[in-house]
Amino acid sequence: MAVLNDAAHVKVVGLPRALLYYRYSTLWETFFRSLGLQVVVSDPTDRAILQAGEEVSSDESCLASKVFMGAVANLIGRCDAVFIPSYASASPRVGFCTKYQSAPDMAANTFRDKNLPVISLLVEHLDNEREVEDAYVDLGKRLGFSTKEAKRAYKAARKAQKATDELWAKNQETALKDIKRLRHNTGDAPITILVVAHPYIGHDPFMADPVLDALKEAGAIVLFADETDKAHAFKKSFEFTTTMPWVINRELIGSILSLQDKIDGIVLISAFPCGPDSMTDDAIMRCIEGTPILNLLIDAQNGTAGIQTRVESFMDILQFHKKGGYLHE
Ligand code: SF4
Incomplete structure (x- = not known):
């Protein structure tokens, strides 16, 4: 038809x-x-x-x-x-x-x-x-x-x-303020992870839940890069590159730049085989400095055991990092 x-x-x-x-x-x-x-x-x-x-x-x-x-x-x-x-x-x-x-x-x-x-x-x-x-x-x-x-x-x-987009962005800002207040009042806060994925991957339960569940079980607060104010993130992405041709990848990168000093780690989730992500994930891994990044590729054959293990290891590293384990002044 x-x-x-x-x-x-x-x-x-x-x-x-x-x-x-x-x-x-x-x-x-x-x-x-x-x-x-x-x-x-x-x-x-x-x-x-x-x-x-x-x-x-x-x-x-x-x-x-x-x-x-x-x-x-x-x-x-x-x-x-x-x-x-x-x-x-x-x-x-x-x-x-x-x-x-x-x-x-x-x-x-x-x-x-x-x-x-x-x-x-x-x-x-x-x-x-x-x-x-x-x-x-x-x-x-x-x-x-x-x-x-x-x-x-x-x-x-x-x-x-x-209104929906504004609500997402506002909720993210509120979550960030709560984390900041907690850090200020107690000197500590749960590990905060920015999940960087196309919205139809990061919010699709079948593709993303194994990752999100593992993060939450390990005690992380999860923020989504696609929920950052889109216009602001898009504009910000030009500080990273002037040539990237995909709007959603731009918004995701702009979100990383906007939130980098407020988060403990980044989890990239991509669907195999994604042309735009293969290029941008590589650029993010090479050029975003000072924030640990876990790069996960989801395909139809993936079991969840491997993902859980990688997320748990990543969270262990972040906990260690937070306690000063990897800091070299
Ligand atoms: S190739 Fe990548 S950006 Fe395009 S639809 Fe697939 S996952 Fe999305």
Whole structure:
């Protein structure tokens, strides 16, 4: 089934719980609900969803892309159409991973024999607010709504997403202030770890929970780099590099630079094989000095035992480091 142009019959919209859903879930859910449509989100990732994605993906696809295909498959028979937007560029010479750009065509072609229509839109320039609004309004019109209704839905969605992003950033600031106060009052605080991962990896229970659980069991406070104020982090990333072409990797690096003096360690989590991360993780490992870094690569075959052992060892090193074990004045 190709990408739908006339989608006026669509009453139930499916959202794959993968890739940019973890960045724009509030925007998308609010947009469709404001139009009076029903929204169905695919089930949280589990082994069955990954296997379904693996069956229809090429071996070379990254784990996140396989999970995305499994999430799309999970929506077959549960919605009138699945919403898969294409996001291309974020600002001059900075864009999104090509996987997000090709996602609608990839899903439409892969599931062409199934009853799974795709509705989509193209955001060519994320920094052009008018253009983004027009893309959503056009989708609203294809869904059978007037320009006015679609505009109203988009404005409500944009406001809700902004509030969500601000809340994440505020919660992170509050957590950092609490840690600072604790250090000041007691001279100590739990080890604070910044998890640096694309949001659909760091917040996907199937991919990240083994790492997060091991960190929490070892007593760490966990902060997420993707929850730092995005605009600030993006700007900050230019102190690290002027040439990096991926917006989310930029935001993650900007978060590291912003929080480096407030954390004890960094855990990088990447999905195998990720082109953008293979380059940026290497740059982070080489150029971020003074903060211990654990670099974890998650793939479909990984057991959790190896990860637990590596996280525990890393936490042991940080505890030792904190007590002055590795300090050389
Ligand atoms: S950024 Fe990496 S993990 Fe994410 S979709 Fe692209 S290749 Fe996959």
